[in-house]
Amino acid sequence: MDWNTRLQVQVGSTPICPIDSFQPTITTPATPIHSVEADNVGVSFGPRTATFTMALPAIGTAVAELTRMALDRTRFEITVAEADGDDWSFAKLLFRDCIITSANPSNVMIQGAPAATFNGIILAFGEDADIET
Numbered sequence: 486m487d488w489n490t491r492l493q494v495q496v497g498s499t500p501i502c503p504i505d506s507f508q509p510t511i512t513t514p515a516t517p518i519h520s521v522e523a524d525n526v527g528v529s530f531g532p533r534t535a536t537f538t539m540a541l542p543a544i545g546t547a548v549a550e551l552t553r554m555a556l557d558r559t560r561f562e563i564t565v566a567e568a569d570g571d572d573w574s575f576a577k578l579l580f581r582d583c584i585i586t587s588a589n590p591s592n593v594m595i596q597g598a599p600a601a602t603f604n605g606i607i608l609a610f611g612e613d614a615d616i617e618t
Contacts, residue, residue: 506540514532581608
């Protein structure tokens with residue numbers, strides 16, 4: 486395994502915070518088309534949609550920053566960052582124009598750090614520029 490990469494939230498060229506857990510859901514609705522002569526002669530596609538759930542430790546200022554971004558409807562990117570010495574630098578853009586639609590800034594924990602969960606939509610994904618060959 487390559488442990489020198491991680492996902493992060495980035496606004497413009499400014500990294501906001503690393504992501505501990507990220508679960509995207511991409512939906513591509515399709516409806517079969519039937520005719521009088523035969524079944525399943527074609528398909529009609531609906532618009533693609535993408536949503537996500539991400540979690541991060543509720544420590545430091547990252548959760549407050551993401552909550553402010555949710556309230557302000559600030560768009561951001563989900564990127565891959567690579568370890569470069571003692572720092573992390575941008576490596577690849579994964580999802581563009583993300584918007585947080587709901588925030589659960591913290592759950593009370595008896596032990597360990599509380600986790601903050603954010604849900605959102607991805608408005609730009611799957612373009613040729615997003616695919617590394």
